Amino acid sequence: MNVEPVISVRDLRVWYGTERGPVRAVDGVSFDVRPGETLGLVGESGCGKSTLGRGVLGLLPTGAATDGSVRFNDRELVGMRQQELRSLRGAELGLIFQEPMTRLNPLMRISEHFAETLRAHEPGVSGKEIDVRSIDTLRRMGIPPTRYRHYPHEFSGGMRQRIMISLALVLRPAFVVADEPTTALDVLVEAQILSILHDLKKNFDTALLLITHNLGIVAEACERVAVMYAGRIVEEGDARQVFSEPAHPYTRELLRSTISLSTTALHYIPGAPPDLVEPPSGCRFHPRCPDAMRVCPLIEPVEVRTPTGERVECWLHGPAELIPPGGTAPLQRQELASADEA
Numbered sequence: 001m002n003v004e005p006v007i008s009v010r011d012l013r014v015w016y017g018t019e020r021g022p023v024r025a026v027d028g029v030s031f032d033v034r035p036g037e038t039l040g041l042v043g044e045s046g047c048g049k050s051t052l053g054r055g056v057l058g059l060l061p062t063g064a065a066t067d068g069s070v071r072f073n074d075r076e077l078v079g080m081r082q083q084e085l086r087s088l089r090g091a092e093l094g095l096i097f098q099e100p101m102t103r104l105n106p107l108m109r110i111s112e113h114f115a116e117t118l119r120a121h122e123p124g125v126s127g128k129e130i131d132v133r134s135i136d137t138l139r140r141m142g143i144p145p146t147r148y149r150h151y152p153h154e155f156s157g158g159m160r161q162r163i164m165i166s167l168a169l170v171l172r173p174a175f176v177v178a179d180e181p182t183t184a185l186d187v188l189v190e191a192q193i194l195s196i197l198h199d200l201k202k203n204f205d206t207a208l209l210l211i212t213h214n215l216g217i218v219a220e221a222c223e224r225v226a227v228m229y230a231g232r233i234v235e236e237g238d239a240r241q242v243f244s245e246p247a248h249p250y251t252r253e254l255l256r257s258t259i260s261l262s263t264t265a266l267h268y269i270p271g272a273p274p275d276l277v278e279p280p281s282g283c284r285f286h287p288r289c290p291d292a293m294r295v296c297p298l299i300e301p302v303e304v305r306t307p308t309g310e311r312v313e314c315w316l317h318g319p320a321e322l323i324p325p326g327g328t329a330p331l332q333r334q335e336l337a338s339a340d341e342a
Protein backbone atom coordinates (compact mmCIF):
# COMPACT_ATOMS: atom_id res chain seq x y z
CA MET A 1 0.00 0.00 0.00
CA ASN A 2 1.59 3.30 -1.03
CA VAL A 3 -0.56 5.70 1.05
CA GLU A 4 1.47 7.53 3.73
CA PRO A 5 0.94 6.16 7.24
CA VAL A 6 -1.11 8.21 9.72
CA ILE A 7 0.99 6.88 12.54
CA SER A 8 4.59 5.65 12.36
CA VAL A 9 6.08 4.07 15.47
CA ARG A 10 9.83 3.46 15.52
CA ASP A 11 11.84 1.66 18.20
CA LEU A 12 9.36 2.67 20.90
CA ARG A 13 10.38 1.74 24.45
CA VAL A 14 8.36 2.12 27.64
CA TRP A 15 9.84 1.32 31.06
CA TYR A 16 8.33 1.43 34.52
CA GLY A 17 10.57 1.86 37.54
CA THR A 18 10.11 -0.76 40.29
CA GLU A 19 12.09 -1.67 43.39
CA ARG A 20 13.50 -4.67 41.52
CA GLY A 21 14.61 -2.57 38.53
CA PRO A 22 12.99 -1.24 35.35
CA VAL A 23 10.12 -3.23 33.80
CA ARG A 24 10.71 -3.12 30.05
CA ALA A 25 7.04 -3.35 29.11
CA VAL A 26 7.59 -2.22 25.50
CA ASP A 27 11.11 -2.82 24.27
CA GLY A 28 11.83 -1.53 20.79
CA VAL A 29 8.61 -1.75 18.80
CA SER A 30 8.02 -0.41 15.26
CA PHE A 31 4.91 -0.36 13.05
CA ASP A 32 2.84 1.87 10.74
CA VAL A 33 -0.93 2.25 10.35
CA ARG A 34 -2.38 3.85 7.23
CA PRO A 35 -5.73 5.63 6.71
CA GLY A 36 -8.65 3.20 6.62
CA GLU A 37 -6.48 0.32 7.84
CA THR A 38 -6.84 -1.78 11.00
CA LEU A 39 -3.78 -3.31 12.62
CA GLY A 40 -4.66 -6.01 15.15
CA LEU A 41 -2.30 -6.28 18.11
CA VAL A 42 -2.43 -9.71 19.75
CA GLY A 43 -0.60 -11.68 22.43
CA GLU A 44 -1.19 -13.11 25.89
CA SER A 45 -1.93 -10.86 28.87
CA GLY A 46 1.23 -9.30 30.23
CA CYS A 47 2.97 -9.03 26.86
CA GLY A 48 2.77 -5.23 26.77
CA LYS A 49 -0.18 -4.68 24.37
CA SER A 50 -2.08 -2.13 26.46
CA THR A 51 1.09 -0.33 27.50
CA LEU A 52 1.99 -0.03 23.83
CA GLY A 53 -1.47 1.38 22.97
CA ARG A 54 -1.29 3.93 25.74
CA GLY A 55 2.37 4.70 25.06
CA VAL A 56 1.54 5.61 21.46
CA LEU A 57 -1.08 8.10 22.70
CA GLY A 58 1.18 9.47 25.48
CA LEU A 59 -1.29 8.22 28.11
CA LEU A 60 1.09 6.52 30.51
CA PRO A 61 1.02 6.85 34.30
CA THR A 62 3.59 9.00 36.07
CA GLY A 63 6.83 7.13 36.56
CA ALA A 64 6.81 5.59 33.08
CA ALA A 65 9.67 6.55 30.76
CA THR A 66 9.30 6.56 26.97
CA ASP A 67 11.93 6.56 24.26
CA GLY A 68 11.87 6.19 20.47
CA SER A 69 9.61 7.90 17.99
CA VAL A 70 5.85 8.13 17.32
CA ARG A 71 5.16 10.27 14.23
CA PHE A 72 1.56 11.31 13.79
CA ASN A 73 0.85 13.22 10.58
CA ASP A 74 4.36 14.69 10.64
CA ARG A 75 4.33 15.58 14.32
CA GLU A 76 6.52 13.83 16.90
CA LEU A 77 4.46 12.69 19.91
CA VAL A 78 7.30 11.34 22.07
CA GLY A 79 8.49 14.23 24.20
CA MET A 80 5.52 16.45 23.25
CA ARG A 81 4.18 18.60 26.12
CA GLN A 82 1.18 17.07 27.92
CA GLN A 83 -0.98 20.11 27.17
CA GLU A 84 -0.34 19.78 23.43
CA LEU A 85 -0.94 16.03 23.57
CA ARG A 86 -4.22 16.56 25.42
CA SER A 87 -5.51 18.82 22.68
CA LEU A 88 -4.61 16.19 20.06
CA ARG A 89 -6.29 13.40 22.00
CA GLY A 90 -9.96 13.28 21.30
CA ALA A 91 -9.69 15.68 18.38
CA GLU A 92 -7.20 13.72 16.27
CA LEU A 93 -6.24 10.72 18.38
CA GLY A 94 -8.94 8.56 19.97
CA LEU A 95 -9.03 5.81 22.58
CA ILE A 96 -11.81 3.28 23.10
CA PHE A 97 -11.60 1.60 26.49
CA GLN A 98 -12.61 -1.86 27.59
CA GLU A 99 -15.16 -1.05 30.29
CA PRO A 100 -17.60 1.66 29.25
CA MET A 101 -19.39 1.91 32.60
CA THR A 102 -16.22 2.97 34.37
CA ARG A 103 -15.71 5.78 31.84
CA LEU A 104 -19.23 7.20 31.68
CA ASN A 105 -20.30 9.45 34.55
CA PRO A 106 -23.52 7.91 35.95
CA LEU A 107 -24.79 11.37 36.95
CA MET A 108 -24.49 12.85 33.48
CA ARG A 109 -26.89 12.35 30.58
CA ILE A 110 -25.38 11.05 27.32
CA SER A 111 -26.03 14.47 25.75
CA GLU A 112 -23.91 16.10 28.48
CA HIS A 113 -21.03 13.71 27.83
CA PHE A 114 -21.05 14.76 24.18
CA ALA A 115 -21.28 18.46 25.03
CA GLU A 116 -18.30 18.14 27.40
CA THR A 117 -16.19 16.31 24.81
CA LEU A 118 -16.99 18.70 21.96
CA ARG A 119 -16.58 21.88 24.03
CA ALA A 120 -13.20 20.71 25.37
CA HIS A 121 -11.82 20.68 21.83
CA GLU A 122 -14.01 23.24 20.05
CA PRO A 123 -14.81 25.91 22.64
CA GLY A 124 -16.97 27.96 20.26
CA VAL A 125 -19.26 25.12 19.19
CA SER A 126 -22.99 25.93 19.52
CA GLY A 127 -25.51 23.82 21.47
CA LYS A 128 -27.39 23.11 18.23
CA GLU A 129 -24.26 21.88 16.47
CA ILE A 130 -23.41 19.67 19.46
CA ASP A 131 -26.84 18.04 19.24
CA VAL A 132 -26.70 17.56 15.45
CA ARG A 133 -23.21 16.04 15.42
CA SER A 134 -23.76 13.89 18.50
CA ILE A 135 -27.10 12.50 17.34
CA ASP A 136 -25.64 11.80 13.91
CA THR A 137 -22.68 9.88 15.40
CA LEU A 138 -24.97 7.96 17.76
CA ARG A 139 -27.28 7.08 14.89
CA ARG A 140 -24.35 5.61 12.93
CA MET A 141 -23.72 3.38 15.95
CA GLY A 142 -27.34 2.25 16.01
CA ILE A 143 -28.44 4.39 19.00
CA PRO A 144 -31.74 6.19 18.19
CA PRO A 145 -32.06 9.96 18.80
CA THR A 146 -34.80 9.28 21.38
CA ARG A 147 -32.12 7.93 23.73
CA TYR A 148 -29.89 11.03 23.49
CA ARG A 149 -30.91 12.50 26.83
CA HIS A 150 -30.89 9.24 28.78
CA TYR A 151 -28.50 8.36 31.60
CA PRO A 152 -25.79 5.64 31.24
CA HIS A 153 -27.62 3.18 33.54
CA GLU A 154 -30.59 3.17 31.14
CA PHE A 155 -28.53 1.36 28.50
CA SER A 156 -27.34 -2.24 28.10
CA GLY A 157 -23.60 -3.04 28.20
CA GLY A 158 -23.41 -3.26 24.41
CA MET A 159 -25.18 0.09 23.94
CA ARG A 160 -22.89 1.75 26.47
CA GLN A 161 -19.89 0.49 24.54
CA ARG A 162 -21.39 1.93 21.33
CA ILE A 163 -21.88 5.24 23.14
CA MET A 164 -18.23 5.18 24.22
CA ILE A 165 -17.20 4.52 20.63
CA SER A 166 -19.42 7.43 19.47
CA LEU A 167 -17.78 9.70 22.04
CA ALA A 168 -14.34 8.66 20.80
CA LEU A 169 -15.39 9.35 17.21
CA VAL A 170 -17.55 12.47 17.38
CA LEU A 171 -14.47 14.60 16.68
CA ARG A 172 -13.51 12.36 13.74
CA PRO A 173 -10.00 11.40 14.93
CA ALA A 174 -7.56 10.21 12.27
CA PHE A 175 -6.15 7.46 14.49
CA VAL A 176 -7.93 5.40 17.17
CA VAL A 177 -6.62 2.84 19.65
CA ALA A 178 -9.36 0.36 20.62
CA ASP A 179 -8.21 -1.58 23.70
CA GLU A 180 -10.15 -4.85 24.01
CA PRO A 181 -13.37 -3.06 22.95
CA THR A 182 -15.51 -6.20 22.98
CA THR A 183 -14.05 -8.21 25.85
CA ALA A 184 -16.89 -7.63 28.30
CA LEU A 185 -19.65 -8.18 25.70
CA ASP A 186 -21.56 -11.19 24.47
CA VAL A 187 -20.90 -12.54 20.97
CA LEU A 188 -23.90 -10.88 19.31
CA VAL A 189 -22.95 -7.43 20.57
CA GLU A 190 -19.35 -8.18 19.70
CA ALA A 191 -20.41 -8.84 16.09
CA GLN A 192 -22.32 -5.51 16.04
CA ILE A 193 -19.32 -3.58 17.35
CA LEU A 194 -17.04 -5.20 14.78
CA SER A 195 -19.36 -4.28 11.97
CA ILE A 196 -19.50 -0.70 13.33
CA LEU A 197 -15.70 -0.53 13.39
CA HIS A 198 -15.68 -1.82 9.83
CA ASP A 199 -18.11 0.90 8.66
CA LEU A 200 -16.07 3.47 10.47
CA LYS A 201 -12.95 2.69 8.52
CA LYS A 202 -14.89 2.71 5.27
CA ASN A 203 -16.75 5.97 5.92
CA PHE A 204 -14.11 8.07 7.66
CA ASP A 205 -10.80 6.49 6.62
CA THR A 206 -9.91 6.16 10.29
CA ALA A 207 -6.70 4.25 11.07
CA LEU A 208 -7.28 1.78 13.88
CA LEU A 209 -5.02 -0.12 16.28
CA LEU A 210 -7.20 -2.91 17.65
CA ILE A 211 -5.78 -4.52 20.79
CA THR A 212 -7.27 -7.89 21.57
CA HIS A 213 -6.41 -11.36 22.82
CA ASN A 214 -9.12 -12.76 20.53
CA LEU A 215 -7.59 -13.99 17.27
CA GLY A 216 -11.04 -14.56 15.74
CA ILE A 217 -11.71 -10.82 15.96
CA VAL A 218 -8.45 -10.05 14.21
CA ALA A 219 -9.18 -12.53 11.43
CA GLU A 220 -12.53 -10.79 10.90
CA ALA A 221 -11.69 -7.13 11.38
CA CYS A 222 -8.02 -6.52 10.55
CA GLU A 223 -6.03 -6.26 7.36
CA ARG A 224 -2.77 -6.64 9.25
CA VAL A 225 -1.73 -8.24 12.50
CA ALA A 226 1.17 -7.68 14.90
CA VAL A 227 1.96 -10.42 17.42
CA MET A 228 3.49 -9.19 20.65
CA TYR A 229 5.54 -11.24 23.09
CA ALA A 230 7.45 -9.96 26.13
CA GLY A 231 7.50 -6.34 24.99
CA ARG A 232 8.50 -7.03 21.36
CA ILE A 233 6.56 -7.47 18.11
CA VAL A 234 7.77 -10.91 17.02
CA GLU A 235 5.73 -11.16 13.81
CA GLU A 236 3.83 -8.60 11.74
CA GLY A 237 2.16 -8.74 8.36
CA ASP A 238 -0.93 -9.44 6.28
CA ALA A 239 -3.49 -11.01 8.65
CA ARG A 240 -4.61 -13.74 6.24
CA GLN A 241 -1.04 -14.74 5.45
CA VAL A 242 0.06 -14.75 9.11
CA PHE A 243 -2.94 -16.84 10.14
CA SER A 244 -2.61 -19.34 7.31
CA GLU A 245 1.20 -19.70 7.52
CA PRO A 246 2.48 -18.31 10.84
CA ALA A 247 6.23 -17.77 10.61
CA HIS A 248 6.93 -17.41 14.34
CA PRO A 249 6.50 -20.39 16.68
CA TYR A 250 4.70 -18.13 19.21
CA THR A 251 2.10 -17.11 16.60
CA ARG A 252 1.66 -20.74 15.62
CA GLU A 253 1.20 -21.82 19.26
CA LEU A 254 -1.26 -18.96 19.92
CA LEU A 255 -3.32 -20.05 16.91
CA ARG A 256 -3.24 -23.68 18.04
CA SER A 257 -4.52 -22.58 21.46
CA THR A 258 -7.61 -20.91 19.97
CA ILE A 259 -10.84 -22.79 20.51
CA SER A 260 -13.16 -23.19 17.50
CA LEU A 261 -15.98 -25.46 16.44
CA SER A 262 -13.45 -27.87 14.95
CA THR A 263 -11.41 -28.09 18.19
CA THR A 264 -11.15 -31.71 19.29
CA ALA A 265 -8.36 -31.37 21.90
CA LEU A 266 -7.40 -28.35 23.95
CA HIS A 267 -3.93 -26.98 23.36
CA TYR A 268 -2.06 -24.49 25.52
CA ILE A 269 1.41 -22.95 25.55
CA PRO A 270 3.25 -24.31 28.58
CA GLY A 271 4.61 -21.73 31.04
CA ALA A 272 3.76 -18.03 31.13
CA PRO A 273 5.07 -14.80 29.60
CA PRO A 274 8.34 -13.86 31.31
CA ASP A 275 9.10 -11.37 34.04
CA LEU A 276 9.97 -8.18 32.16
CA VAL A 277 12.40 -7.00 34.81
CA GLU A 278 14.69 -9.86 33.83
CA PRO A 279 13.52 -11.30 30.49
CA PRO A 280 15.19 -14.51 29.24
CA SER A 281 18.46 -14.07 27.32
CA GLY A 282 18.51 -14.27 23.51
CA CYS A 283 15.02 -14.99 22.17
CA ARG A 284 12.59 -14.27 24.99
CA PHE A 285 10.33 -17.10 23.90
CA HIS A 286 13.05 -19.78 24.07
CA PRO A 287 12.04 -21.29 27.46
CA ARG A 288 8.57 -22.07 25.98
CA CYS A 289 9.45 -22.66 22.34
CA PRO A 290 9.07 -26.20 20.97
CA ASP A 291 11.50 -25.36 18.14
CA ALA A 292 14.25 -23.76 20.23
CA MET A 293 17.78 -24.23 18.89
CA ARG A 294 21.18 -23.76 20.51
CA VAL A 295 21.51 -20.22 19.14
CA CYS A 296 18.20 -19.09 20.67
CA PRO A 297 19.21 -18.43 24.31
CA LEU A 298 22.56 -16.99 23.19
CA ILE A 299 21.71 -14.25 20.69
CA GLU A 300 18.62 -12.07 20.33
CA PRO A 301 17.00 -12.79 16.94
CA VAL A 302 17.07 -10.00 14.38
CA GLU A 303 14.15 -8.93 12.22
CA VAL A 304 13.96 -10.60 8.80
CA ARG A 305 11.38 -10.55 5.99
CA THR A 306 9.77 -13.80 4.92
CA PRO A 307 9.42 -14.48 1.16
CA THR A 308 5.74 -13.37 1.48
CA GLY A 309 6.74 -10.04 3.09
CA GLU A 310 5.97 -10.57 6.81
CA ARG A 311 8.40 -9.23 9.43
CA VAL A 312 9.54 -11.90 11.88
CA GLU A 313 12.09 -12.16 14.68
CA CYS A 314 13.08 -15.83 14.89
CA TRP A 315 16.30 -17.69 14.10
CA LEU A 316 14.34 -20.31 12.12
CA HIS A 317 14.22 -17.67 9.38
CA GLY A 318 17.89 -16.67 9.63
CA PRO A 319 19.89 -14.80 8.65
CA ALA A 320 22.14 -17.87 8.43
CA GLU A 321 25.36 -15.82 8.40
CA LEU A 322 24.67 -14.59 11.96
CA ILE A 323 24.12 -18.06 13.41
CA PRO A 324 27.27 -19.51 14.99
CA PRO A 325 28.43 -23.02 13.92
CA GLY A 326 26.20 -25.69 15.46
CA GLY A 327 23.64 -23.04 16.42
CA THR A 328 20.75 -24.67 14.56
CA ALA A 329 20.99 -27.95 16.53
CA PRO A 330 17.94 -28.51 18.73
CA LEU A 331 18.27 -27.01 22.21
CA GLN A 332 18.40 -29.67 24.89
CA ARG A 333 16.50 -28.42 27.94
CA GLN A 334 19.18 -29.97 30.22
CA GLU A 335 21.71 -27.55 28.67
CA LEU A 336 19.50 -24.69 29.75
CA ALA A 337 19.03 -26.01 33.25
CA SER A 338 22.77 -26.47 33.77
CA ALA A 339 23.46 -22.97 32.35
CA ASP A 340 20.96 -21.55 34.84
CA GLU A 341 22.59 -23.37 37.74
CA ALA A 342 26.10 -22.18 36.75
Ligand code: SF4
Nearest residue numbers: 283286289296314315
Ligand atom coordinates in the same frame (compact mmCIF):
# COMPACT_ATOMS: atom_id res chain seq x y z
FE1 SF4 B 1 11.87 -20.42 19.02
FE2 SF4 B 1 14.41 -19.84 18.59
FE3 SF4 B 1 12.55 -18.81 17.02
FE4 SF4 B 1 12.81 -17.99 19.50
S1 SF4 B 1 14.30 -17.74 17.87
S2 SF4 B 1 10.94 -18.47 18.49
S3 SF4 B 1 13.36 -19.88 20.55
S4 SF4 B 1 13.08 -20.99 17.24
